[in-house]
Amino acid sequence: MNRSIKFGFLLALLCMVYTAGGATAPGQEKTAATQWHAAQQFGVRGLGWEELAQTFTRLPAKAQGVVSEEVWRLGQNSAGLHVRFVSNSKSIKVKWSVRGNVSLNHMAATAVKGVDLYARSPQGWQWVGVGKPSGKKNEAEVVTNMAPGEREFLLYLPLYDGVDSVAIGVENGASISAAAPYEKKPIVFYGTSITQGACATRAGMAYPSIIGRCLNRETINLGFSGNGKMDPAMANLLAELDPALYVLDCLPNMKPEEVQPRTLEVVRLLKAKRPDTPILLVESITYAHVWIDQRVADVVQKKNQALRKAYEQLAAEGVKKLYYRNTKDLVNPNGEGTVDGIHLTDLGFTHLANALVKEIKTIDKKNKLK
Amino acid sequence: MNRSIKFGFLLALLCMVYTAGGATAPGQEKTAATQWHAAQQFGVRGLGWEELAQTFTRLPAKAQGVVSEEVWRLGQNSAGLHVRFVSNSKSIKVKWSVRGNVSLNHMAATAVKGVDLYARSPQGWQWVGVGKPSGKKNEAEVVTNMAPGEREFLLYLPLYDGVDSVAIGVENGASISAAAPYEKKPIVFYGTSITQGACATRAGMAYPSIIGRCLNRETINLGFSGNGKMDPAMANLLAELDPALYVLDCLPNMKPEEVQPRTLEVVRLLKAKRPDTPILLVESITYAHVWIDQRVADVVQKKNQALRKAYEQLAAEGVKKLYYRNTKDLVNPNGEGTVDGIHLTDLGFTHLANALVKEIKTIDKKNKLK
Numbered sequence: 001m002n003r004s005i006k007f008g009f010l011l012a013l014l015c016m017v018y019t020a021g022g023a024t025a026p027g028q029e030k031t032a033a034t035q036w037h038a039a040q041q042f043g044v045r046g047l048g049w050e051e052l053a054q055t056f057t058r059l060p061a062k063a064q065g066v067v068s069e070e071v072w073r074l075g076q077n078s079a080g081l082h083v084r085f086v087s088n089s090k091s092i093k094v095k096w097s098v099r100g101n102v103s104l105n106h107m108a109a110t111a112v113k114g115v116d117l118y119a120r121s122p123q124g125w126q127w128v129g130v131g132k133p134s135g136k137k138n139e140a141e142v143v144t145n146m147a148p149g150e151r152e153f154l155l156y157l158p159l160y161d162g163v164d165s166v167a168i169g170v171e172n173g174a175s176i177s178a179a180a181p182y183e184k185k186p187i188v189f190y191g192t193s194i195t196q197g198a199c200a201t202r203a204g205m206a207y208p209s210i211i212g213r214c215l216n217r218e219t220i221n222l223g224f225s226g227n228g229k230m231d232p233a234m235a236n237l238l239a240e241l242d243p244a245l246y247v248l249d250c251l252p253n254m255k256p257e258e259v260q261p262r263t264l265e266v267v268r269l270l271k272a273k274r275p276d277t278p279i280l281l282v283e284s285i286t287y288a289h290v291w292i293d294q295r296v297a298d299v300v301q302k303k304n305q306a307l308r309k310a311y312e313q314l315a316a317e318g319v320k321k322l323y324y325r326n327t328k329d330l331v332n333p334n335g336e337g338t339v340d341g342i343h344l345t346d347l348g349f350t351h352l353a354n355a356l357v358k359e360i361k362t363i364d365k366k367n368k369l370k
Numbered sequence: 371m372n373r374s375i376k377f378g379f380l381l382a383l384l385c386m387v388y389t390a391g392g393a394t395a396p397g398q399e400k401t402a403a404t405q406w407h408a409a410q411q412f413g414v415r416g417l418g419w420e421e422l423a424q425t426f427t428r429l430p431a432k433a434q435g436v437v438s439e440e441v442w443r444l445g446q447n448s449a450g451l452h453v454r455f456v457s458n459s460k461s462i463k464v465k466w467s468v469r470g471n472v473s474l475n476h477m478a479a480t481a482v483k484g485v486d487l488y489a490r491s492p493q494g495w496q497w498v499g500v501g502k503p504s505g506k507k508n509e510a511e512v513v514t515n516m517a518p519g520e521r522e523f524l525l526y527l528p529l530y531d532g533v534d535s536v537a538i539g540v541e542n543g544a545s546i547s548a549a550a551p552y553e554k555k556p557i558v559f560y561g562t563s564i565t566q567g568a569c570a571t572r573a574g575m576a577y578p579s580i581i582g583r584c585l586n587r588e589t590i591n592l593g594f595s596g597n598g599k600m601d602p603a604m605a606n607l608l609a610e611l612d613p614a615l616y617v618l619d620c621l622p623n624m625k626p627e628e629v630q631p632r633t634l635e636v637v638r639l640l641k642a643k644r645p646d647t648p649i650l651l652v653e654s655i656t657y658a659h660v661w662i663d664q665r666v667a668d669v670v671q672k673k674n675q676a677l678r679k680a681y682e683q684l685a686a687e688g689v690k691k692l693y694y695r696n697t698k699d700l701v702n703p704n705g706e707g708t709v710d711g712i713h714l715t716d717l718g719f720t721h722l723a724n725a726l727v728k729e730i731k732t733i734d735k736k737n738k739l740k
Contacts, residue, residue, distance in 0.1 A: 103473075104478075104479075105478075105479040105480065105484075105502045105503060105504065106478055106479065106480045106500070106502055106571070107478050107571075108474075108475075108476055108477055108478050108569060108571075108709060109474075109475040109476065110475065110476045110709055110710070114475075119662060121661065126661060126662075126704075126705050127658055127659070127705045127706055127708075127711075128659060128662055129659055129710075129711065130476070130709060130710045130711075132475045132476055132710065133475055134475065143659065143662060143663060144663065144665075145663045145664045145665040145666065146662055146663065146664070147664055199478060199571060201476070201478075201569060201571070201709040201715045202709055205706070205715075288497055289497070289498060289499055289513065291491065291496060292489060292496075292498055292513060292516055293513060293514065293515045293516065294515045294516070294517055295514075295515040296515065334496075335496050335497045336497055336575070336716065336720065337716075338497075339478060339480055339500060339571040339572055340480070340499075340500045340502065341497075341499065341500075345571045345575075345715065345716040345717070346706065346707075346715040346716060346717040346718075347715070347716040347717040347720055348716075350706065350717055
């Protein structure tokens with residue numbers, strides 16, 4: 001996947017043209033000890049559509065009016081978007097401004113509107129530091145006191161707010177450049193608030209992002225809080241992408257009676273355009289309070305049974321490369337993985353990501369995902 | 371431990387006296403479908419001092435001016451306080467008002483100022499529902515649609531705010547009464563923000579509370595954010611209590627040079643008054659960013675070495691029943707257990723609690739903790 005990189009280079013070129021007179025480039029403003037670089041220079045990852053590389057949003061302009069107003073609005077949140085860069089700076093700062101300065105009463109602001117930094121270590125991606133938000137305009141020294149040497153970094157953008165601008169600050173004189181592009185096609189996740197990342201404590205803990213780090217693959221987060229409803233309009237948009245795998249995880253936002261017909265419609269739409277791309281259907285997680293709330297238990301069970309029926313019908317019709325993950329052990333068996341029964345915490349997301357990584361590895365083994 | 375219960379009965383008696391004229395008791399206001407009961411009627415647990423049973427705070431009046439202003443202020447937060455009751459209601463509501471309406475940028479409001487409900491199941495305490503806060507005055511239906519039958523519940527109060535009042539609402543006609551008292555002495559935790567519960571997503575996920583549920587013991591949370599400094603004035607207060615075990619987990623708030631002398635002083639003070647009560651010294655957790663921030667790595671190591679020296683000196687002096695937990699594996703080895711390197715998430719707290727439960731069980735085996 002090097003689309004983002006291409007757009008990054010284009011933008012960098014534009015910056016150079018604009019600053020031919022010798023002034024400081026907008027993406028390269030110098031302060032006393034820090035050199036700031038617009039994040040777009042290094043390519044924005046986790047994007048489905050090329051036109052988005054400069055806007056930090058998740059849906060292309062043509063989706064407006066096609067998807068619901070709520071989906072469009074949530075598409076402006078930067079969930080899953082990230083920037084990868086290489087630097088030898090001994091400290092990394094980030095300046096970012098958010099559009100909504102959103103507050104949620106069941107989710108830490110660090111995840112709602114903060115940034116989250118990882119670096120590549122011999123053990124894989126390892127957490128480095130968080131940028132805590134203070135308002136619309138934010139600046140944070142995310143890590144300092146690093147030993148000399150060049151490292152690859154991965155910076156996640158806010159999960160539940162939109163971002164107007166992001167700049168990465170390195171020490172004056174330090175190098176910074178785009179990381180090598182992902183080698184393989186992305187995995188696309190279409191889902192609910194759980195997919196979008198509610199209620200992680202940091203942007204990097206949304207489950208598609210954990211999976212991305214674990215598999216060292218690009219993941220595209222198309223989770224829309226309360227609005228991941230297996231919408232055929234969304235399916236048409238998803239079919240435009242060319243991912244390694246589609247993961248459909250919409251049940252928590254759907255009514256039981258919607259599950260079977262919409263699953264049939266969405267899978268058929270995707271398979272008509274992308275017959276060779278595997279699809280993974282995921283049952284609703286078993287909410288943490290189903291053991292005591294009889295009504296919720298009943299609803300979750302009905303939805304999962306409906307998804308299973310749709311899967312069996314599609315399999316009977318001969319649909320190939322369609323995979324299924326039932327609810328068993330998707331969430332912590334001790335019931336402690338959520339904040340409110342439904343929305344996963346870092347504890348719950350870690351468990352869910354591990355379960356889906358196992359599933360994706362099995363699909364990869366069968367299909368040699370590119 | 372039946373001090374809280376005794377005070378609960380006393381208060382219930384007072385309520386009855388006040389309402390001899392036949393009006394609704396202040397703790398038993400009837401609405402259309404819900405019968406409200408002041409939480410104090412059922413005893414407030416997690417308290418060190420008897421006088422506190424009606425105030426939802428953690429430090430006795432005599433501590434004011436003796437401990438630092440910051441410790442006194444944080445002592446007004448209800449971290450670790452909980453109420454246990456038995457009811458056959460099919461739904462449970464909670465009304466609670468907080469004093470500060472505190473907001474933190476790295477912690478969910480549900481944990482800062484929300485309430486958190488568990489129920490006893492054949493597998494032990496199991497999570498039921500959270501009361502999300504909306505402001506100073508809050509009301510939430512925490513669970514509904516429960517099957518008929520009597521259950522024991524455990525309601526945790528906010529971690530980072532003070533509480534003025536808490537009322538438990540059951541369906542009209544449903545029973546509600548105090549649960550049986552804890553059978554054993556409490557475990558007292560003296561520590562930092564990590565002990566107080568930063569940054570859990572729910573009040574029940576502070577590590578002393580997880581340990582309490584796991585061991586089915588009362589735990590007293592004397593964690594003071596930024597101010598758990600092995601203060602001799604606090605040690606004098608702690609020595610007034612008669613717990614099964616003291617856990618001292620203060621290092622993250624201390625300077626390296628303070629660790630050895632203060633540990634010696636605090637342990638000697640406690641042992642002078644409570645020679646038979648075991649003490650567990652806990653090293654600082656290895657912060658998630660020590661792998662990349664050299665300065666932080668150095669500071670944590672210095673503190674832990676100083677604690678080890680103090681422990682060895684005390685052991686050489688013949689101090690009995692003094693136990694030590696080094697930093698190894700206190701936090702998730704993959705570095706994902708914190709929100710900001712220091713403050714644990716539900717993922718980190720689960721890991722830390724498991725490590726300390728193991729330690730406490732070993733101490734229990736040796737000492738038969740009452």
